[in-house]
Amino acid sequence: MDRFEGKTVVVTGGSSGIGLAAARRFAKEGAHVFVTGRRQDELDAAVELIGDATAVRGDVASPADLDRLYDAVRARGRGVDVLFANAGVGGFATLEDTTEEHFDQIFGINVRGTLFSVQKALPLLNDGGAVVVNLSVRGDDGVAAFGTYSATKAALRSYVRTWANELKDRGVRVNAISPGTIGTPAFDGLSDEAKAGFTAKVPIGRIGTAEEVADVVVFLASDQSSFVLGANIHVDGGEKQF
Structure with missing residues (x-):
């Protein structure tokens, strides 16, 4: 099935994990x-895996880097059909230990x-x-020492509702996914104790894969979800359910 034949897709943070899995599916x-990604070697490896892809090195926190990304997209002359805003980072710090940095x-x-x-994609x-x-499911569950990361995801949930309302008249559908505990490089970098703790909370009895999340991303980007707007899957x- 070629649901995205001739389409242009942008995936931020697409050099590993969920972003890479979604890019490969698209x-x-x-x-x-x-x-996009911050490390050129990872981007080069990702392009080899993805196939029909263009890598633009950059940090989404840098407006200049985002401008370079969209300049590259503009030069192709076909606009953007799908944007998967995936780039993100995490980090542990209790309320007491949270620093400005x-x-x-x-x-x-x-x-x-x-x-x-x-x-900048508009x-x-x-x-x-x-x-x-x-x-992320962490936007709802209040895991200790994960407050700043969780707060960012809660803020984005609010933005998604607003953006869905603001862009609907253009026929642009904005939706979100909230992955749980997924086997990504970020998860692999946790201590064994942290991994066991997160895994124990998954009712289905195992952690998920990046490919399973990518399946839902592609669904939300496709016409099969044409009546889905402002949702968070x-x-x-x-x-989340139990």
């Missing part, structure tokens, strides 16, 4: 995919970076296109 279904980094990439990734977004924003093995 390309497999016919899209040309622009991917920690706050600025997490909010700068997750909220500021996502906001301007979407805003002149290129084709009518009838789709925006999918990567949130949990891809979490039941973490």
Whole structure:
């Protein structure tokens, strides 16, 4: 099935994890995919895996880097049909231990970076296109020492509702996903104790895969979800439900 034949897709944070899995799915279904990331070697490896892709190195927290991304998209001359605003970072710090640097980094990439990734795409977004924003179940559950990260995802949930309302007259659908505990490089970097703690909370009995999340991203970006607007789909093995 080539649901995205001839389409242009932008995936921020597309060099690993969920972003890479989604980029590969979009390309497999016919899209040309622009991917961003902060490390050139990872981007080069990602392009080899994706196939029909263009890599633009950059940090979504940098307006100049986002401008370079969209300049590259503009040069192709076909606009943007799908934006998967996926780039994000996490980090642990209790209320007592939270520093200005920690706050600025997490909010700068997750909220500021996502906001301007979407805003700067607007002149290129084709009518009838789709925006999918990567949130997290952590935006709801109050895990200790994860407050700043969780707050960024809650802020983005609010933005998604607003953006869906603001862009609906252009036929642009804005929706979100909230992954639970997924086997990504970020998860792999946790301590064994932290991994066990997060995994134990998944009712389905295992962690998810990046490919399982990508399936839902592609669904929300496709015409199969044409009556879905402003939604937040949990891809979490039941973490939110139970």
